[in-house]
Amino acid sequence: MKTLYLLGATGSIGRQTLDIVRQNPTEFKIGSLTANHRIDDLIALIDEFHPAYVSVGDMSDAKLLQKQFPTLHVGWGEDGLIQAATYQPNDPNGLLVNALVGIVGLLPTVRAIEIKRTIALANKETLVVAGDIINELLRIHGVELYPIDSEHSAIWQCLRGEDHKTISKLIITASGGSFRDYVRSHLESVTVEEALSHPNWSMGDKITIDSATMMNKGFEVIEAHHLFHLPPEAIETVIHRESIIHSMVEFTDHSIIAQLSDHDMHLPISYALFYPQRRENQVQSLNWTKLKQLTFSDVSFTRYPCLGYAYDALKRGGNAPAILNAANEAAVDLFLKRKISFLEIETIVGQAIQNNPWIDKPTLDELLKTDQTVKAAIYEHYLTRR
Numbered sequence: 296m297k298t299l300y301l302l303g304a305t306g307s308i309g310r311q312t313l314d315i316v317r318q319n320p321t322e323f324k325i326g327s328l329t330a331n332h333r334i335d336d337l338i339a340l341i342d343e344f345h346p347a348y349v350s351v352g353d354m355s356d357a358k359l360l361q362k363q364f365p366t367l368h369v370g371w372g373e374d375g376l377i378q379a380a381t382y383q384p385n386d387p388n389g390l391l392v393n394a395l396v397g398i399v400g401l402l403p404t405v406r407a408i409e410i411k412r413t414i415a416l417a418n419k420e421t422l423v424v425a426g427d428i429i430n431e432l433l434r435i436h437g438v439e440l441y442p443i444d445s446e447h448s449a450i451w452q453c454l455r456g457e458d459h460k461t462i463s464k465l466i467i468t469a470s471g472g473s474f475r476d477y478v479r480s481h482l483e484s485v486t487v488e489e490a491l492s493h494p495n496w497s498m499g500d501k502i503t504i505d506s507a508t509m510m511n512k513g514f515e516v517i518e519a520h521h522l523f524h525l526p527p528e529a530i531e532t533v534i535h536r537e538s539i540i541h542s543m544v545e546f547t548d549h550s551i552i553a554q555l556s557d558h559d560m561h562l563p564i565s566y567a568l569f570y571p572q573r574r575e576n577q578v579q580s581l582n583w584t585k586l587k588q589l590t591f592s593d594v595s596f597t598r599y600p601c602l603g604y605a606y607d608a609l610k611r612g613g614n615a616p617a618i619l620n621a622a623n624e625a626a627v628d629l630f631l632k633r634k635i636s637f638l639e640i641e642t643i644v645g646q647a648i649q650n651n652p653w654i655d656k657p658t659l660d661e662l663l664k665t666d667q668t669v670k671a672a673i674y675e676h677y678l679t680r681r
């Protein structure tokens with residue numbers, strides 16, 4: 296039986312992870328759960344899954360929870376996330392499922408690797424910001440990290456049993472996001488509601504906006520580099536509207552292996568939770584006669600500048616991806632709060648990359664400092680402008 300330490304239990308990935316736990320009650324128990332502000336949802340999960348530790352965003356909510364559950368260990372804030380990730384540090388069957396959104400997921404991942412806990416990672420900002428440091432820590436501590444993202448799970452599955460030296464390229468597919476049928480001039484006046492209606496996937500707000508700008512695909516290119524150790528030139532992206540092929544690997548003999556399934560995150564989550572086994576799950580079987588067609592088209596960096604910024608940041612290395620991520624987190628937050636327009640997201644990201652000092656081989660502290668400095672400057676400018 297595995298013990299799951301689940302960060303972000305109330306989010307899209309967190310809830311789908313718990314669906315799998317519900318369907319496999321003899322396989323998993325819950326060591327810890329975290330939520331930011333959805334306290335009622337968390338209370339229902341405590342009653343259902345009986346975790347030993349929970350953490351919430353604010354101290355006041357933590358106090359309320361402690362009153363309601365006197366024997367439960369309760370924490371809050373960033374320290375609470377780290378406690379949740381490393382709870383029961385000697386548990387040999389522990390698995391951290393990091394389903395947080397944003398750079399707040401970085402330190403809990405680092406601390407869990409340091410106690411040699413296996414990681415199932417949905418939080419993409421961790422690898423985007425600090426992929427080199429994470430890889431070094433995984434090596435030093437001998438820890439495994441499994442991706443929970445449809446594209447990286449697909450590549451991981453395609454590579455099973457293959458000699459990595461024979462990979463010639465990775466081909467990451469992209470749905471194109473909410474505005475894939477819009478020309479750039481139509482993007483000027485799009486609303487938050489329009490941006491949040493993704494054609495294929497139902498996900499958290501931030502990643503849905505990242506899909507509309509294609510920053511999400513840029514992040515996935517950076518993650519793929521760190522997960523599969525290929526240079527940026529060997530990682531391609533292609534628009535595939537149907538989201539049926541989740542990614543592909545081309546080998547030196549020009550054979551291409553692809554992974555296909557219905558678009559349902561229960562599959563990549565289940566693959567990471569049960570790895571190296573495959574298990575029955577709730578995902579719909581593909582109906583070939585209904586599929587009709589699978590289409591592919593080029594991704595233009597002019598149409599989607601954020602994807603170009605991400606490739607550039609990966610090539611530059613150092614703290615460039617941290618600048619990219621910080622500017623994007625702040626810009627998406629401002630857009631969701633209706634303080635800026637959709638197209639200002641990419642303007643903000645482009646300017647941040649130009650305006651912030653580059654650091655070669657940054658430490659973890661320097662990456663966190665970069666994150667704070669970049670965000671502070673953006674909030675200062677865009678929250679005080681008239």
Ligand code: NAD
Nearest residue numbers: 303304305306307308331394395396417418419498499502
């Ligand atoms: P979400 O917004 O639905 O959920 C995020 C979770 O993190 C929530 O439980 C929330 O309470 C918690 N959280 C957010 N900010 C916090 C903070 N400051 N402190 C503590 N907790 C905080 O997000 P999601 O769609 O589930 O995505 C989670 C991660 O997985 C993201 O990095 C995303 O890019 C990645 N991902 C998601 C999907 C998907 O289908 N949803 C697919 C691939 C990758």
Ligand code: MG
Nearest residue numbers: 444445446515
């Ligand atoms: Mg993805």
